[in-house]
Amino acid sequence: MSLSDRLHPGINLAGTDPESHEAAEEVLFGFWIFLMSDLVLFAVLFATYAAMSVQGIAAGPGPAEVFDLTAAFLETLLLLLSSFAFGFALLAMKYRENRRSVLAWLLVTGILGLAFVGMELHDYYVMVTAHGATPQVSGFLSAYYLLTGTHALHVSSGLVWMAIMAIQVAMFGFDKRVKLRLMRLALFWHMLDVVWIGIFTFVYLFGVTS
Amino acid sequence: MSNRVPADIVPGAYAEERRERLSYVIGLVLALALTAGAFAVVGLGLLSGGAALAVLGLLAFIQAVVHLRFFLHIDLERSHRDDLMLILFTVLILLIMVSGTVWILYDQHVRMMP
The missing domain is CATH 1.20.58 (Methane Monooxygenase Hydroxylase; Chain G, domain 1)
Known part of the structure; x- marks a missing residue:
């Protein structure tokens, strides 16, 4: 099998580990189906938010009053760099099978992800304390907390998964199963960054513009 | 190992x-x-x-x-068109659901206005 034989999206292991590469096609395609169903969940939340943010403000504060664009920009950078760092973790796994470098990249990814979740919680705190913008004030705020909260919950569960994978890498090394799990986690992590593009554009930037 | x-x-x-x-x-x-x-x-x-x-x-x-x-x-390479098809089909479903929801709720909103 040559280095360029690709069976599935994402990092392919052809060339460096043909056995895992053969096994990857099926499980990764299955994981893509999960990701797409997860995307459907987010799409429904986006649709609800789109309707609520225009027609459901009630007597509460509007998007432009409660959103902090600087914080949203920093959160975007944190998640983007985190996604990028995970890519390098996978490349270290593929080409070097070096536990230390993979763990180091996973640590960078995890810290950036944790900082992202921390900043979002801080955003919520500021919104609630400075603007009294709690979820029960209006349909807009309910939909906002539901959409961004679901995303933050996904990122948090990704962080738990990442911690478990770090332990597995440290304990079992680069077993076939460990590799395939890391590859699926990478897809999950990159997909959450794609969903965040939608959130920063359609929630934060649209909210402040209109 | x-x-x-x-x-x-x-x-x-x-x-x-x-x-x-x-x-x-x-x-x-x-x-x-x-x-x-x-x-x-x-x-x-x-x-x-x-x-x-x-x-x-x-x-x-x-x-x-x-x-x-x-x-x-994800790219247009022949070896994994299946995944691209999956994504494109999901995007189609999403567009129908999202635009349909926004349209219907907007229509309801307009009718509810005094």
């Missing part, structure tokens, strides 16, 4: 690794530029109203494609 010695790696793997790293770096640079552009449109007030919304939507679409291409490695 782990910590493979470099000799074990297929010849050409290092060049391949450099190429794949470069792909991630290109993706990062493009994503940063698009993000900065989107925030600049609003932060610096370059555009307003419908034009701003259209440009923001376009930038988001391009950035999603950049992420899919450089981070998730």
Whole structure:
């Protein structure tokens, strides 16, 4: 099998580990189906938010009053760099099978992800304390907390998964199963960054513009 | 078992690794530029109203494609069209659901107005 034989999206292991590469096609395609169903969940939340943010403000504060664009920009950078760092973790796994470098990249990814979740919680705190913008004030705020909260919950569960994978890498090394799990986690992590593009554009930037 | 010695790696793997790293770096640079552009449109007030919304939507679409291409490695290569089909079909379903929801709820909203 040559280095360029690709069976599935994402990092392919052809060339460096043909056995895992053969096994990857099926499980990764299955994981893509999960990701797409997860995307459907987010799409429904986006649709609800789109309707609520225009027609459901009630007597509460509007998007432009409660959103902090600087914080949203920093959160975007944190998640983007985190996604990028995970890519390098996978490349270290593929080409070097070096536990230390993979763990180091996973640590960078995890810290950036944790900082992202921390900043979002801080955003919520500021919104609630400075603007009294709690979820029960209006349909807009309910939909906002539901959409961004679901995303933050996904990122948090990704962080738990990442911690478990770090332990597995440290304990079992680069077993076939460990590799395939890391590859699926990478897809999950990159997909959450794609969903965040939608959130920063359609929630934060649209909210402040209109 | 782990910590493979470099000799074990297929010849050409290092060049391949450099190429794949470069792909991630290109993706990062493009994503940063698009993000900065989107925030600049609003932060610096370059555009307003419908034009701003259209440009923001376009930038988001391009950035999603950049992420899919450089981070998730989806492309038009024949070997994994199945995944592309899956994504395109999901996107079609999403568009129907989202636009339908927004349309119906807007219509209801208009009818509810006194």
